[in-house]
Amino acid sequence: MSDSEDDGPPQLSSHALAALQEFYAEQRLRTEPGADEKYNIGIIEENWLSQFWYCQETALRLAQEAMRAAGDGGRIACVSAPSVFQKLRELQGEGASACIFEYDKRFAIYGDQFVFYDYNKPLDLPDSITAHSFDIVVADPPYLSEECLQKTSETIRFLTRAKVLLCTGAVMEEEAARLLGVRMCKFIPQHTRNLANEFRCYVNYDSGLD
Known part of the structure; x- marks a missing residue:
């Protein structure tokens, strides 16, 4: 040069x-x-340099599915899924309660509903978060890599009683099935901006996304 x-x-x-x-x-x-x-999904907006959020329609569909799966009075954990959490906040009068596990500390404004989460330390969680205390976990690993999915899966398995709703790349299908026993749904999530990688939803229960 x-x-x-x-x-x-x-x-x-x-x-x-x-x-x-x-x-x-x-x-x-x-x-x-x-x-x-x-x-606008909620009062916190997407940071375009490090976050890729769902469009309104996808956020609503996933939030409604999580509430349906959790049932009345159920608990929902949103792991690195901020736009779904904010949509659940809008719908919170309809039954289930939600917590956000997120690296972005702007979500601390939600008080007890916020848990600081670093996927590199998958089980480094507060004592108040006990094993298998959520009816469903909605997770969107922040990076499209086997290492990130493996570590996030540790968190998911710890948190959920049984049900998992995972959103990640189509290329992760085999790894997701191996780690979490999930299968690909027909529903295809859409983001606020176009992404190069094809994203899909995966579940391990009979969902409304097929």
């Missing part, structure tokens, strides 16, 4: 540039009438 190239400003990749342009375009759209209904 020449000296002139070394001294020049850093260049974004085409993918990063496209994501940045999409982000700015979305910010402009948020100022239009009706933007809140389209973009």
